[in-house]
Amino acid sequence: MNNAIEVTDLKYSYPDGKEALRGISFTIAEGECLGLVGPNGSGKSTLLLHLNGILPDTSDGVSHVVVHGKPATKSNVATIRREVGLLFQDPDDQLFCPTVFEDVAFGPQQFGFSEEEIHATVIRALALSGLSGFEKRSPHHLSIGEKRRVCLAGVLACEPKILALDEPTSNLDPRGKRSLHEILKSLPVTKVIATHDLEMVVELCTRTIVLDDGLIVADGPTVELLGNEDLMLTHGLEKPHILRHHHPH
Amino acid sequence: MRHDFLDRYSRLRSPVHRLPSGSKLLLSLALIVVTVSVSIDHSLLFFGIAVLLLCTTFVSRIPWKFILGRLLVLEPFALGVAVMALFQQGGLHVFLSLLIKSTLCLYTMILISNTTPFSEILTALRKMRVPSFLITVLALAYRYLFVLIDEGERLQRARRSRTFDRSRRRNWMSLSSLIGQLFIRSSERAERIFAAMTSRGWK
Amino acid sequence: MHIPDGFLDTKTAVTTGVLSATGLSMAVRHASKHVPSRQLPLIGLSAAFIFVAQMMNFPVAGGTSGHLIGGALAVVLLGPSAAVIVITSVLLIQALIFADGGLLALGANILNMAIVAPVCAYVVFVVVRRFLKDDRGMLVAASLAAWVSIVVAAIVCAGELALSGTVSWGLAFPAMAGVHALIGVGESLITMLVLAAIRSTRPELLHRSAATPTTSEQKALLVYGGIVVLALLILVVPFASTLPDGLISVAQSLGFEYRQNAQPAISTPFSNYTLPGIQSSAISSILAGFLGAALVFGLSYLFARIIAPKQREQALTSDQS
Numbered sequence: 012m013n014n015a016i017e018v019t020d021l022k023y024s025y026p027d028g029k030e031a032l033r034g035i036s037f038t039i040a041e042g043e044c045l046g047l048v049g050p051n052g053s054g055k056s057t058l059l060l061h062l063n064g065i066l067p068d069t070s071d072g073v074s075h076v077v078v079h080g081k082p083a084t085k086s087n088v089a090t091i092r093r094e095v096g097l098l099f100q101d102p103d104d105q106l107f108c109p110t111v112f113e114d115v116a117f118g119p120q121q122f123g124f125s126e127e128e129i130h131a132t133v134i135r136a137l138a139l140s141g142l143s144g145f146e147k148r149s150p151h152h153l154s155i156g157e158k159r160r161v162c163l164a165g166v167l168a169c170e171p172k173i174l175a176l177d178e179p180t181s182n183l184d185p186r187g188k189r190s191l192h193e194i195l196k197s198l199p200v201t202k203v204i205a206t207h208d209l210e211m212v213v214e215l216c217t218r219t220i221v222l223d224d225g226l227i228v229a230d231g232p233t234v235e236l237l238g239n240e241d242l243m244l245t246h247g248l249e250k251p252h253i254l255r256h257h258h259p260h
Numbered sequence: 261m262r263h264d265f266l267d268r269y270s271r272l273r274s275p276v277h278r279l280p281s282g283s284k285l286l287l288s289l290a291l292i293v294v295t296v297s298v299s300i301d302h303s304l305l306f307f308g309i310a311v312l313l314l315c316t317t318f319v320s321r322i323p324w325k326f327i328l329g330r331l332l333v334l335e336p337f338a339l340g341v342a343v344m345a346l347f348q349q350g351g352l353h354v355f356l357s358l359l360i361k362s363t364l365c366l367y368t369m370i371l372i373s374n375t376t377p378f379s380e381i382l383t384a385l386r387k388m389r390v391p392s393f394l395i396t397v398l399a400l401a402y403r404y405l406f407v408l409i410d411e412g413e414r415l416q417r418a419r420r421s422r423t424f425d426r427s428r429r430r431n432w433m434s435l436s437s438l439i440g441q442l443f444i445r446s447s448e449r450a451e452r453i454f455a456a457m458t459s460r461g462w463k
Numbered sequence: 464m465h466i467p468d469g470f471l472d473t474k475t476a477v478t479t480g481v482l483s484a485t486g487l488s489m490a491v492r493h494a495s496k497h498v499p500s501r502q503l504p505l506i507g508l509s510a511a512f513i514f515v516a517q518m519m520n521f522p523v524a525g526g527t528s529g530h531l532i533g534g535a536l537a538v539v540l541l542g543p544s545a546a547v548i549v550i551t552s553v554l555l556i557q558a559l560i561f562a563d564g565g566l567l568a569l570g571a572n573i574l575n576m577a578i579v580a581p582v583c584a585y586v587v588f589v590v591v592r593r594f595l596k597d598d599r600g601m602l603v604a605a606s607l608a609a610w611v612s613i614v615v616a617a618i619v620c621a622g623e624l625a626l627s628g629t630v631s632w633g634l635a636f637p638a639m640a641g642v643h644a645l646i647g648v649g650e651s652l653i654t655m656l657v658l659a660a661i662r663s664t665r666p667e668l669l670h671r672s673a674a675t676p677t678t679s680e681q682k683a684l685l686v687y688g689g690i691v692v693l694a695l696l697i698l699v700v701p702f703a704s705t706l707p708d709g710l711i712s713v714a715q716s717l718g719f720e721y722r723q724n725a726q727p728a729i730s731t732p733f734s735n736y737t738l739p740g741i742q743s744s745a746i747s748s749i750l751a752g753f754l755g756a757a758l759v760f761g762l763s764y765l766f767a768r769i770i771a772p773k774q775r776e777q778a779l780t781s782d783q784s
Contacts, residue, residue, distance in 0.1 A: 109399050338470070344634060
């Protein structure tokens with residue numbers, strides 16, 4: 012089976028010297044949905060930023076991240092960014108154009124789509140995110156759930172093969188969470204989801220990695236890991252409600 | 261976003277809103293030029309302009325209270341300078357002229373800013389060959405205006421709930437520190453926006 | 464200092480429009496070539512930041528409040544070209560979305576607040592920095608720069624009003640200069656406090672304040688300086704002194720009339736603006752200006768000692784753009 016992403020011994024320290032990642036190695040198979048969990052400060056967001064080449068911001072020539080067989084070096088970065096769609100934690104950081112249409116069209120424009128292609132992919136991406144009709148809306152008039160979905164549309168419009176999502180359901184009310192779950196479930200692409208929403212991980216991800224203090228402490232089937240109460244508590248997490256009761260839903 | 265009230269009416273549906281932005285801008289410019297250049301002795305012209313503006317307001321469906329509110333907030337500046345003009349020969353005529361002209365121009369600007377979404381103004385500016393660098397800065401400034409207003413408010417509320425010293429000196433120090441914090445947060449956010457832009461292919 | 468429409472006549476609006484368009488296009492050209500793309504979001508956000516900072520109410524006596532304008536702050540944080548663009552953006556947004564400031568008057572407002580103010584601030588800042596190189600010196604330099612920038616911008620504004628025939632020079636100049644000499648004190652204080660706050664948390668954001676202008680920045684500064692000088696020559700100098708006859712007739716043929724004093728209907732204490740013992744009102748104005756600046760400098764120095772008790776040597780490094 013082809014690996015979508017291969018990470019080998021990835022290390023990263025912040026400019027102020029603090030170590031964020033201390034030797035991470037794992038692979039993601041094509042079409043897999045991987046959950047990435049861990050306490051705050053474990054390095055989840057930093058790891059995601061390495062998957063599309065945003066980090067490291069200084070190149071030392073050697074790349075520890077390989078996407079679809081291509082190492083994440085300067086020469087490949089443009090292609091990799093098209094293949095890996097990264098959804099940031101704060102939608103206000105990612106929604107920077109004056110209207111929804113312009114924002115969703117941003118990525119396709121940068122990647123050189125033609126005018127017709129741009130139009131088509133924006134409409135399609137908005138439909139996938141449940142936002143048809145939002146084209147002319149201004150971002151500052153949207154709720155946070157709507158903003159999140161616009162960001163998702165903006166990433167989907169680039170037609171990525173891999174989705175990397177940083178806390179996609181944070182600050183959403185239960186209805187918002189459910190609708191995002193449904194949308195993500197319907198997308199057949201490879202997914203990596205860094206999140207505290209363990210219910211979603213159980214629902215969407217067959218495999219989970221537990222990260223703590225810059226290291227992988229567990230890598231295996233979701234239900235097994237998240238059902239392990241000791242493991243969860245040791246690493247600042249909790250066994251999700253959905254696994255606590257053993258009656259069928 | 262609580263402050264979207266500042267930009268609430270630019271997307272209403274009315275015949276005025278539907279007019280193309282470029283034409284609206286040019287029309288407003290023409291109206292302002294005429295108002296400024298012509299002497300108020302031609303009172304019929306000014307009366308006509310006032311009627312035109314009032315009719316446009318009616319058609320545009322913007323609440324009268326809102327227009328009045330904006331006029332009241334913005335008028336004092338004009339009033340202040342106009343008062344200076346009173347202290348000269350023929351001062352009263354100049355004063356009245358200033359007041360009438362500036363109020364009509366202000367009214368025109370209130371109308372156009374509330375019937376044209378800023379994104380369309382940017383498109384019109386782009387067509388007028390305004391450099392794209394400036395357009396991008398304007399677009400980003402507009403987009404993050406409300407985000408920063410909210411952040412500033414949150415910082416203010418947090419501060420107010422922690423300090424009990426209302427002296428003016430403390431106030432200035434805490435406000436300045438707040439502004440400093442706002443800049444720091446803005447520059448941190450700018451870094452994240454840059455990461456988001458490059459993630460979607462920006463160079 | 465936002466001039467509404469109706470206060471400037473067409474020739475003044477056009478003249479200031481041409482001057483500010485020139486300055487703005489220089490700023491855009493310089494910035495798009497020399498500002499790395501990484502900084503572009505920062506410039507956009509800084510415009511939003513200045514806008515919001517201007518909204519904050521600083522309580523003054525009895526229910527009134529003062530506001531920051533931010534020209535000097537922008538220039539210390541971002542450099543001259545970016546500051547010009549940032550403040551222009553603020554003015555455009557204020558005019559086109561909030562109807563704050565006139566449309567025809569945009570040329571004058573941009574000239575005063577987006578070009579004259581930051582450029583004067585920058586020049587004063589760099590000059591003072593040459594003599595006061597430490598952190599505290601940076602605060603003093605920024606403080607004085609803020610005061611000077613406000614006062615000079617106000618004087619140019621007075622010139623625009625006088626040239627338009629709206630308010631006579633004899634009235635506009637002392638009123639604008641006097642009021643803004645006071646407002647400038649608030650501006651200089653707030654600028655200093657904000658910079659001190661940033662310095663105490665994230666000093667690396669102030670790296671520009673230690674830099675000397677690069678060659679490309681110097682060239683841009685020549686253009687900006689030229690525009691400021693032109694603005695002063697067209698809008699201020701002819702009111703303050705007597706022009707040679709030839710120039711007067713040229714000016715009049717273009718429609719520029721420089722009357723110093725319209726006959727006052729009410730005699731005001733502003734009718735003759737001189738310091739005791741000095742004949743020419745121009746020279747006494749300039750002297751008063753220098754006295755004011757010296758006073759502000761002294762006060763800033765004292766205040767900086769209070770808010771920045773630790774001295775840190777910071778050598779002037781060359782800018783790395």
